[in-house]
Amino acid sequence: MSAANAEAYRRLVESDPVLVDIRPAFEVVPGMTEATVLTSGPPLDPAEYMGGQRRAILYGAVYEGLAADLDDAERKVAAGEIEISNCHSHGCVGSVAGIYTASMPVFVVENRAFGNRGFCNFYEGESRRRLNYGSYDEGVEAGLRFIERTLAPTLREAVLVDGGIELRPIIRRAITMGDELHSRNTAATTLLMKALAPRLLELGLAGRVGADAVRETLAFMGASDYFFLRLSMAAAKATADAAHGIEGSSIVTAMTLSCKSFAIRVSGLGDRWFDGPHPTLEGKLFDGFTEDDIEWIGGESHITETVGLGGFCQAAAFALQAYQGGSAQAMAALNEQMYEITTGEHPELKIPYFGYRGVPVGIDVERVLETGIVPVIDGGLAGRGGGQIGAGILRAPMECFEAAGAALAATRA
Amino acid sequence: MSAANAEAYRRLVESDPVLVDIRPAFEVVPGMTEATVLTSGPPLDPAEYMGGQRRAILYGAVYEGLAADLDDAERKVAAGEIEISNCHSHGCVGSVAGIYTASMPVFVVENRAFGNRGFCNFYEGESRRRLNYGSYDEGVEAGLRFIERTLAPTLREAVLVDGGIELRPIIRRAITMGDELHSRNTAATTLLMKALAPRLLELGLAGRVGADAVRETLAFMGASDYFFLRLSMAAAKATADAAHGIEGSSIVTAMTLSCKSFAIRVSGLGDRWFDGPHPTLEGKLFDGFTEDDIEWIGGESHITETVGLGGFCQAAAFALQAYQGGSAQAMAALNEQMYEITTGEHPELKIPYFGYRGVPVGIDVERVLETGIVPVIDGGLAGRGGGQIGAGILRAPMECFEAAGAALAATRA
Numbered sequence: 001m002s003a004a005n006a007e008a009y010r011r012l013v014e015s016d017p018v019l020v021d022i023r024p025a026f027e028v029v030p031g032m033t034e035a036t037v038l039t040s041g042p043p044l045d046p047a048e049y050m051g052g053q054r055r056a057i058l059y060g061a062v063y064e065g066l067a068a069d070l071d072d073a074e075r076k077v078a079a080g081e082i083e084i085s086n087c088h089s090h091g092c093v094g095s096v097a098g099i100y101t102a103s104m105p106v107f108v109v110e111n112r113a114f115g116n117r118g119f120c121n122f123y124e125g126e127s128r129r130r131l132n133y134g135s136y137d138e139g140v141e142a143g144l145r146f147i148e149r150t151l152a153p154t155l156r157e158a159v160l161v162d163g164g165i166e167l168r169p170i171i172r173r174a175i176t177m178g179d180e181l182h183s184r185n186t187a188a189t190t191l192l193m194k195a196l197a198p199r200l201l202e203l204g205l206a207g208r209v210g211a212d213a214v215r216e217t218l219a220f221m222g223a224s225d226y227f228f229l230r231l232s233m234a235a236a237k238a239t240a241d242a243a244h245g246i247e248g249s250s251i252v253t254a255m256t257l258s259c260k261s262f263a264i265r266v267s268g269l270g271d272r273w274f275d276g277p278h279p280t281l282e283g284k285l286f287d288g289f290t291e292d293d294i295e296w297i298g299g300e301s302h303i304t305e306t307v308g309l310g311g312f313c314q315a316a317a318f319a320l321q322a323y324q325g326g327s328a329q330a331m332a333a334l335n336e337q338m339y340e341i342t343t344g345e346h347p348e349l350k351i352p353y354f355g356y357r358g359v360p361v362g363i364d365v366e367r368v369l370e371t372g373i374v375p376v377i378d379g380g381l382a383g384r385g386g387g388q389i390g391a392g393i394l395r396a397p398m399e400c401f402e403a404a405g406a407a408l409a410a411t412r413a
Numbered sequence: 414m415s416a417a418n419a420e421a422y423r424r425l426v427e428s429d430p431v432l433v434d435i436r437p438a439f440e441v442v443p444g445m446t447e448a449t450v451l452t453s454g455p456p457l458d459p460a461e462y463m464g465g466q467r468r469a470i471l472y473g474a475v476y477e478g479l480a481a482d483l484d485d486a487e488r489k490v491a492a493g494e495i496e497i498s499n500c501h502s503h504g505c506v507g508s509v510a511g512i513y514t515a516s517m518p519v520f521v522v523e524n525r526a527f528g529n530r531g532f533c534n535f536y537e538g539e540s541r542r543r544l545n546y547g548s549y550d551e552g553v554e555a556g557l558r559f560i561e562r563t564l565a566p567t568l569r570e571a572v573l574v575d576g577g578i579e580l581r582p583i584i585r586r587a588i589t590m591g592d593e594l595h596s597r598n599t600a601a602t603t604l605l606m607k608a609l610a611p612r613l614l615e616l617g618l619a620g621r622v623g624a625d626a627v628r629e630t631l632a633f634m635g636a637s638d639y640f641f642l643r644l645s646m647a648a649a650k651a652t653a654d655a656a657h658g659i660e661g662s663s664i665v666t667a668m669t670l671s672c673k674s675f676a677i678r679v680s681g682l683g684d685r686w687f688d689g690p691h692p693t694l695e696g697k698l699f700d701g702f703t704e705d706d707i708e709w710i711g712g713e714s715h716i717t718e719t720v721g722l723g724g725f726c727q728a729a730a731f732a733l734q735a736y737q738g739g740s741a742q743a744m745a746a747l748n749e750q751m752y753e754i755t756t757g758e759h760p761e762l763k764i765p766y767f768g769y770r771g772v773p774v775g776i777d778v779e780r781v782l783e784t785g786i787v788p789v790i791d792g793g794l795a796g797r798g799g800g801q802i803g804a805g806i807l808r809a810p811m812e813c814f815e816a817a818g819a820a821l822a823a824t825r826a
Contacts, residue, residue: 193610
C-alpha cells in the first residue's frame with residue numbers, strides 16, 4: 001500500500017462523526033444563499049439538469065418561495081435569480097435528487113478526529129411521494145414544513161442537551177442488528193430513538209419543548225425506519241472528506257449520480273469528477289412498475305459505500321432481500337468481492353456473518369482497474385413522474401475508474 | 414403428519430401473546446402463596462435441590478422475608494413452612510435457577526388466540542451477580558427491590574395505557590434485526606422501548622408517574638439488552654401451553670433443567686416429565702473460568718426453543734458468536750438441522766438468512782428418535798458459587814426423547 005493510500009485509509013477509519021447541531025441550511029452550509037438550490041451530482045450547467053431532476057430543483061424553488069410555480073422558477077433560473085449548485089461543493093450529500101433550499105434543516109455532523117463537517121437534510125417519511133424522489137404536492141409540502149417547524153427544532157433541543165450524539169457507536173451496533181446503513185437503517189433509527197427518548201422526556205417535563213412537539217417527534221421517528229439514513233450520509237460525508245486531498249492517493253472519496261452520469265472523486269485528484277454512464281442494476285420494483293419506469297434523477301447516498309457501509313456491508317443486512325431482491329448467498333458474495341477493491345478493513349465496524357471481519361474500507365481506483373470489479377451500491381429507485389418505485393443493487397460504471405486511472409497516471413508522469 | 418400433531422402445530426403458530434399486565438406473583442400466579450418459592454426444573458422433593466440451585470431457593474426465601482438467613486430458611490423448608498414448587502406447575506418459566514417469590518413482579522402474557530396465560534419475572538440487569546444465577550448480596554437485593562418498587566409499577570402504568578402490548582410483532586421484527594429471542598434480545602428490547610417511550614412520556618406529563626421513576630425506568634431498560642428475554646419466555650410459555658394436552662400428539666411443549674436433570678414434557682402425555690442427564694455443551698466462558706467451573710442450577714429459558722426461537726433461529730443472530738462462540742456457518746448448519754426434527758415452519762416468524770424461511774416449530778419426539786438429532790439450545794452458564802460465567806450452545810440429551818417415545822408407544826398400545 002502506498003503511503004498516500006495508507007494515510008487516506010487511516011483518516012477513513014479514525015474519523016469520529018458526531019451530530020453536534022441541527023440548523024437551517026442557510027445558517028450553516030458553506031456558500032449557501034437564500035436563493036440557492038442544491039442538487040445531487042457533479043457540477044453541471046443549469047441547462048443540463050433534465051427530466052425529473054430538473055423538476056425536483058424547480059419544486060424546491062417553489063417550496064422555498066423563490067418562485068410562484070415551475071414556469072416562474074424556470075424564468076428565474078434562466079435569469080440567474082435562482083442559483084443551482086451541487087451538494088458536494090457545499091459539504092452536503094443528496095439523497096436521490098438531493099434538493100436543499102435555504103430554510104431546510106440540516107444535520108450538522110462534526111468529524112471530531114479531523115475537525116471538518118458534513119451536512120445532510122432530513123428524511124421526509126415513509127410516503128413514496130417525496131421531494132427527494134421528484135414528487136411535489138400539498139402532502140409533500142406539508143411534510144417538509146413539519147420537518148422545518150416542528151421536528152428539527154425539537155430534535156435540535158434534544159441534540160444540544162448533552163453536547164451532541166456520537167454516531168460511530170450507533171453505526172457499529174446497528175451493523176450487528178441487521179443494518180448496512182444505506183438501504184437499511186431500522187436498527188440505527190431505533191438506537192437513535194433510544195438515545196433521544198430520555199432527553200425528549202426531560203425537555204417535555206421541563207416545559208422546554210411543548211408536549212405536542214415531543215409527541216409528534218417520537219411518532220415521526222417511530223414510523224420512519226429510514227430516519228437515520230441522513231445521519232449515516234452526513235457521517236459518511238464528514239468521514240470521506242477527511243480523506244480527501246492527499247497527494248498521490250488513489251482512494252475514492254465520493255461517488256455521485258445525476259440525471260446525466262455517474263461520477264467519482266478521488267483523494268489525490270483534487271476537485272475533479274470522473275464521469276461514466278448510469279449504473280447497471282438488479283432491482284426489485286414495487287407492484288405495477290417495470291424497469292422502463294425507472295428514471296435517474298440523481299443520488300449521493302452511496303457516500304455510505306465510500307466509507308464501507310451499504311453494499312460494502314450488505315452481509316450484515318440479509319433482511320434487505322425483501323426490499324431489493326437477491327439472496328443471502330448473493331449478498332454475501334457481492335460483499336466479499338468488495339474486499340478485493342479496498343485498501344483495508346475497519347477496525348471497529350464489523351460484520352458478524354464474516355466472523356466479525358471489519359467492513360472493507362477505502363475503494364482504490366487502481367484495484368478496481370486491476371480486478372475489473374466495480375463497487376456495488378444498495379439504492380432506491382425513482383420513477384418517471386416522481387416517487388419511489390423500487391430498490392436494487394447498482395454497479396458503478398467502469399468508465400469513471402478508467403478516467404480516474406488515466407488522470408492518476410498523468411499526475412505521476 | 415398426524416392430526417394430533419397438526420393441531421399442536423396450528424396452536425403453536427396461531428398463538429397471539431400479548432403483554433396485558435405486570436403484577437406481584439402472589440396476586441396472579443395460580444397456586445402461589447406468600448410462602449411459596451418457585452424454581453426451575455421438573456417437580457422435585459425439597460430435599461433433592463442441591464448446590465447452587467438450593468442456595469438460590471434459600472436466598473429467595475431470605476429476599477422475601479420468609480427467613481432470616483440460609484440456616485433459618487433450611488429449617489423452615491424442612492418444617493414445611495416454606496413451600497418449594499416448580500415454575501411450570503404455576504404457569505411460570507424460570508431463567509436459570511428461576512427463583513420466584515410472592516412479591517416479585519411478573520409479566521402477565523395472555524395468549525389472545527386461546528385464552529391461556531403465561532408468566533415470567535424480570536431480568537435483573539447486566540451484572541453477572543444475579544439471583545437467577547444463584548448470587549445474593551446487598552447489590553442483588555437492591556436490584557430486586559428496584560424492580561419491585563420502581564420499575565414494575567412504572568412499566569405497569571405504561572402497559573395498561575393502551576390495552577397491552579402485542580408481542581408477536583416485536584418478535585417477528587426482532588428476528589430481522591439480529592435477535593433469536595433467547596440469548597440475544599437487543600433488538601426486541603429496543604423495539605419495546607420504542608413502543609413504551611411515548612406512553613411513559615404521557616404518564617410523566619400527566620403526573621401519573623413521577624419523573625424520576627420514568628427516568629430510572631428508561632435508564633434501566635436502556636442498559637439492559639436482555640430485558641425482553643423474560644417477555645420472550647412468557648410469550649413462549651403461553652404459546653407452548655396452548656399446544657399442550659392434545660391426545661396422541663408427540664410435540665414437545667416444554668424443556669426444563671434442574672440441578673439433577675434435563676426433562677421434557679410432551680403434548681399428548683399429560684403432566685409427566687421425561688428425564689435425561691444434563692446437556693452437552695459447546696461454550697464460551699468469560700475470562701478466568703474453565704468448564705470445571707460450570708454448575709447446573711436449573712433453567713427453563715429454552716421454552717423459547719420449544720416455540721422455534723433461540724437455537725431454532727440462531728441463523729438470524731450471527732452477532733451471538735461474540736457471546737457464545739462458534740461461527741456463522743456452524744450456527745446456520747445447526748439451525749438447518751432443526752428443520753429435521755420439527756413439524757412445520759412458522760408462517761410469520763421468518764429468518765432472512767434462509768431467504769425468509771419460517772422458523773422451525775414443533776419439536777416432534779418421533780422425528781428426534783428417527784433422525785438422532787436433538788434440539789440445540791442457546792444458553793447462559795452459571796458458575797459454582799453463583800454468577801454467570803459464560804454462554805454456549807447446549808444439546809438436549811437423547812434419553813428424554815427415548816423415555817417419551819416409550820411412553821407414546823405405551824399410550825398407543
